[in-house]
Amino acid sequence: EFYNETQAKMFLKFYEQTAQVVLNEFMEATWNYVTNITKRNRQTMLQKEAERSQFMLYFGSRARLFKTDHFQDPEVKRMLSKLQNVDKSALPTEDLREYNRLLTYMETAYSTAEVCLHEGPCLSLEPDLQEIMAKSRDQKELVWAWQGWRDAVGRQIRPTFDYYVHLSNKAAQYNGYKDMGDLWRSKYESDTLEQDLEKLFEELQPLYLNLHAYVRRSLYRYYGPEIIHLRGPIPAHLLGNMWAQSWDNILDLVLPYPKKPPEDITKIMRDQHWKPDKMFQEANIFFTSMGLLPAPPDFWIKSMLERPTDGREVECHASAWKFYKSDDVRVKKCTEVTIEDLLSIFHQMGHIQYFLQFQNLSIIYQEGASPAFEEAVGSVITLSASSHKHLLNRGLLSQPNQDSEEEVNFLLGIALEKIAFIPFSYMIDVFRWKVFDGTITKSLYNQEWWNFRLKYQGLCPPVPRSEEDFDPGAKFHISASVPYIRYFLSLVLQFQLHEALCRAAGHEGPLHQCDIYNSKVAGKMLGNTLKLGSSRPWQEILKEMTGESNVSTKALLTYFKPLLTWLVDENMKQGDILGWPDFSCSFEGKK
């Protein structure tokens, strides 16, 4: 048993020196696989993962031997406690090999799935099926894409999912947690997390219910009473997105003032010959305009910014990567020239900025203050980048100002992305936590999934579902075992940070007109927060930056106040009710 603090410090120093090599090799092998899905690259990745796990287990188990109660240095205690959670590496060798095979199988099944037309071409999710879900207004075609994707992915993943759950829980228990949900929640260093989340969700309900009622009315006008019930849930294939998680693609169907449509920025980008590289440069310029760090040379050399044209199979789900090597950070994205992809690139470059800002910390602290902070950084910048003022200033809009009706149109567009996302981002992990804790057993997976979709989002499947289906698996993060509650918390946090940065930048006027571009003061404030990584509890970091030590919906509600007023008034005028008391789905009762 090691006792003294000096030995603990030497132990941590030793970890630092050796971890960098092991983690770098693991990241390179994983990158090589996801950017070139071959059997050989899979084998190499699994081999490097096994080495990483052995390494983490060695240090994790030894970190438990220190009795830190009487240690003086809080850093040593924090670092040792972080080292102790080794996640799946705690599994016995055979179980770990099986678990990694499972994880790779599920994620690869998702990434290579396609839907084939009769003797016609096969369509991938990105960009083909996403394009149909976003643009088609033919509800039969939408049902075809919606169902086709779930048949192609969900059914492949269903048979393995409960074994994944079993091994996940086993790994969590080896780390001293009740189940994997418990381990995932522990990242937030809070013993009131679930209650806090529920409170945030309740506070945002009025906003969501009013948006839901308004969108339902608009879809009723377009698709008719056969398809839409004004007192019922909305069919999930009509919302412009494969998972109905964000509804910004149906803005044209629900525009409050159709006589004042917003300019088509995708068209403007294409007319100006934008290319993926320029889109990443545009995001990079935003960060450097605030005095934040530029993407380093390796980023431009080693990233995969477009889907390869040499026939390679790749994982197209966008992601940002760090390699535990100074200035080696990359993005993998199958970029299309659209405004949606441009804004998503700001999100990825937010991850990159965090990686660059904390790269001089101990490896143990090279992560976000919490997973929600990691997700919020890029989204905060996106709030400024999507403002009318910024897009005008960058030549992506030509209309100089917005009258009050155009402002409602604008806010509705942002709400379709952000407010629609509230219940979706909340329920994904509330569902998974119940799967991990055994409340939701294998024979109930799909019907419980649709109970949650109805309860939280007020949605219905467009066609009957059964336990042959596994609709949760049709979402990347569930197939790839990536936690999701980070995105719900980030949704609230990003407005809180946006408000603090706008105040620091000296912004006056409505929050939704703020653009922190070029603000060195805001840049300094944000940079100082990112430099801390996870070296301090996120509550302290939040307090230092915003004065508040808890996530608060105040800023989000301020941002959307003008829209909520308009929605409440509009729903009253239409006599629309909030919620979906008649909860039957339209195909039910129909023979």
Ligand SMILES: CC(=O)N[C@@H](CC(=O)O)C(=O)NC[C@H](CC1(C(=O)N[C@@H](Cc2ccc(O)cc2)C(=O)O)CCCC1)C(=O)O
């Ligand atoms: C090596 C690795 O995995 N790295 C991590 C980062 C890290 O952990 O360091 C990473 O890059 N994760 C990928 C993920 C990608 C995206 C995503 O999945 N988004 C969610 C939710 C959402 C939706 C709308 C939105 O505006 C913002 C988020 C979804 O699409 O459902 C896809 C488009 C946007 C972000 C990401 O960037 O978070």
Ligand SMILES: [Zn+2]
């Ligand atoms: Zn992210």
